[in-house]
Amino acid sequence: MQKKVIITGGCGYIGSHTVVECLENYTKKNGYEQDYQIISIDNHLNSSSSVIENIKKLTGREVKNYDIDLCDYDKTKEVFEKEVNSSSESDSEIIGIIHFAALKSVPDSVADPVFYYQNNLNSLLNILKLSKEYKVENFIFSSSCSVYGNVEKLPVSETTPFGAAESPYAYTKQVGERMIIDFAKTSEHQKFVLLRYFNPVGAHISAQIGEDPKNPPTSLVPIITLTAAGKRDKMHVHGSDYNTRDGSCIRDYIHVSDIAEAHRLAIDFLVENNQNDNKEVNQVEIFNLGTGNGVTVLEAIKAFEKVSNKKLNYKLGERREGDVVEIYADNEKAKTVLGWIPKYGIEEMMRSAWKWQKNVLGN
């Protein structure tokens, strides 16, 4: 039986690291190898087409990518149809879907909310419908800590209620989670994990894959590395008058490879609990993925300057619309239930991002 996992957005930043993680470190225990065939669906809206080649070089394994817009239901259905029937023994099965494919920039979503709602929500609706039609039991959704909004009590745990969404991007994640919760009630045989990422940064240790968006980046770390590499003259710290220890916003930066590992653990968690019909596991389980440490923008810049030995040309600038002031995770649930232990600190995150910038994107 050929078991397959569909990874939407498999050429994107977190998607590509998760593909590599699943191929390199698949679980081998009790004489059973959970080695799945990975199928990516990615239309390169914001990812480079060379990523699949780099994944192959890095892992020595074949990964198929379908260049399909998930907002197109018929085309996406064709992929499911083909993959279910593609094995010569005609006994292949799609055991899971990890749905990454979505746009993720706070400022871009403020500038073009309709596009954000259209892209992030229509694709989710299609993939949910197809997951049910093709009886895919296990589903993982990329959510975000932005669902919490500005909170009074930190750190945030999975039971912290949603605050007001500060941006259209954040709202797509709140609505996406709600859609899944409502949908799950109508589809008893499926189980869902919603992973709320804090701020994924850094690159694979090999520097063969990393963050390489097609659109100009708006996230802090790529802007830092581009500035240090001289590809931007300067950068701004968006707001230095917030009520935080140095006036800049606080985030919980988390290494992308730690995030990728959490997806592999989440797939194993779903598959095992479905196989054992574990009644203690909820049909929809939610996990925060952060280190638990809050870091200010200025502290992140200092960590970069230390590991790169470069002085960054930055200025204190205006606040950015849509920004949450301060957020970091209570990650106990992911640690206890998934057995997830984030390994990297802020300096290692910055070192790997800088290596990726120097080795691949250019200096």
Ligand code: UDP
């Ligand atoms: N940020 C900044 N300058 C930049 C880009 C980002 O000061 O050029 C700040 C941003 O305002 C926020 C933090 O860095 O406080 C993280 O932003 P990012 O876009 O990376 O992630 P977000 O938390 O918004 O999803």
